[in-house]
Amino acid sequence: MKLIFIHGPAASGKHTIGKLLSDELGIPLFHNHLVVDVARCLFEFGEPGFVKIRENMWQSCFREAAKARKSFIFTFNPERTVALELIENLVGLYEAEGGKVLYIELLCSDQEVLRRIGNESRKQFGKLTDGKIYKAFKNDGGFDFPSLPDPLLRIDTEANTPRASVDLIVQSLKSEPGGAGNA
Numbered sequence: 129m130k131l132i133f134i135h136g137p138a139a140s141g142k143h144t145i146g147k148l149l150s151d152e153l154g155i156p157l158f159h160n161h162l163v164v165d166v167a168r169c170l171f172e173f174g175e176p177g178f179v180k181i182r183e184n185m186w187q188s189c190f191r192e193a194a195k196a197r198k199s200f201i202f203t204f205n206p207e208r209t210v211a212l213e214l215i216e217n218l219v220g221l222y223e224a225e226g227g228k229v230l231y232i233e234l235l236c237s238d239q240e241v242l243r244r245i246g247n248e249s250r251k252q253f254g255k256l257t258d259g260k261i262y263k264a265f266k267n268d269g270g271f272d273f274p275s276l277p278d279p280l281l282r283i284d285t286e287a288n289t290p291r292a293s294v295d296l297i298v299q300s301l302k303s304e305p306g307g308a309g310n311a
Contacts (some may be wrong), residue, residue, distance in 0.1 A: 129194075129197045129198070129199055129222075129225070129226060129227040129228065130199045130227065130228050130229075130230055130301075131193075131199065131200060131201075131202060131219075131222050131227055131228070131229045131230070132149065132155075132199075132200070132201045132202070132230050132232060132297070132301075133202050133204065133219075133229055133230065133231045133232065133276075134146055134149075134201060134202065134203045134204070134232045134234065135203070135204040135205070135206055135231065135232070135233055135234070135276060136205070136233055136234030136235065136236060136285070137205065137234075137236055137238075137241055137271065138205055138241055138245060138262060139236065139240075139241045139244035139245045140234040140235070140236035140241065140285050141234055141236070141285040141290055141293065142159075142203035142204075142205070142234060143157075143159050143161070143203060143249075144249070144290045145234065145283075145285070145290050145293045145294055145297075146159060146201045146203045147159075148290055148291065148294045149201055149294050149297055149298075150201055152294055152298060153199075153201075153298070153301075155198075155199045155200055155201060156198070156200045156201070157200070157201045157203070158189060158193075158200050158201065158202045158203075159203050160186075160202065160203050160204055160205070161203075163181075163182050163185045163186060163189075164182060166181065166185065167179075167181040167182045167185070173209070174209045178209075179209055179210075182210075183214055186214070186218055187214075187217065187218065187221065190218045190221045190222055191221050193222070194221050194222045194224065194225035194227055195225060197225065197226070197227075199227075205271075206271065206273030206276065207265075207270055207271050207272075207273060208269060208270055208271070208272055208273065210273070212273070212274045215276070229277075230279075230280045230301070230304065231276055231277055231278070231279035231280060232279055232280060232281050232282075232283065232297055232300075233276075233279040233281070233282045233283070234282075234283055234285050234293075235282055235283065235284045235285065235286075236284070236285050236286055237286060238266070240285075240286050241262065242259045242262065242263070245258070245259050245262055280300050280301075280304060281296060281297060281300040283296055283297070
């Protein structure tokens with residue numbers, strides 16, 4: 129029972145890589161924006177009601193997946209409206225049922241994020257698509273987040289295609305347990 133926890137900045141390829149990896153491994157992709165979209169039906173991003181709905185839904189999903197002993201892929205963009213304690217709680221729920229969490233960190237420069245952020249594929253999930261808003265949020269500390277545990281693998285998504293990134297992840301999973309690698 130494994131949780132593949134893919135994290136990285138906006139537009140770094142989390143969903144694209146997660147979907148390809150899901151198809152490759154035959155396990156579900158829990159793209160965080162599915163919950164974000166539900167919460168945004170009632171509240172603006174970051175409002176207390178939004179944060180509470182997202183927190184409750186993530187906890188419920190992680191708890192039920194862990195109880196069912198289900199492996200899955202989760203995508204996450206570290207940002208200040210998420211408490212580190214929530215991530216620790218989600219991981220704890222999964223590990224309490226015997227699951228193992230494997231972190232995969234995607235790296236992407238701000239310049240490339242700004243180039244990708246307006247891509248049509250981002251609009252289908254109601255993701256941030258305005259470079260000016262991205263820069264303002266970042267400059268205001270919006271993406272400040274404590275470090276997550278050391279990843280099994282770090283992938284530069286500017287230097288690797290989504291397919292190559294998935295191949296690197298699969299290769300690392302086969303050699304796991306092991307320390308962090310860089311690609």
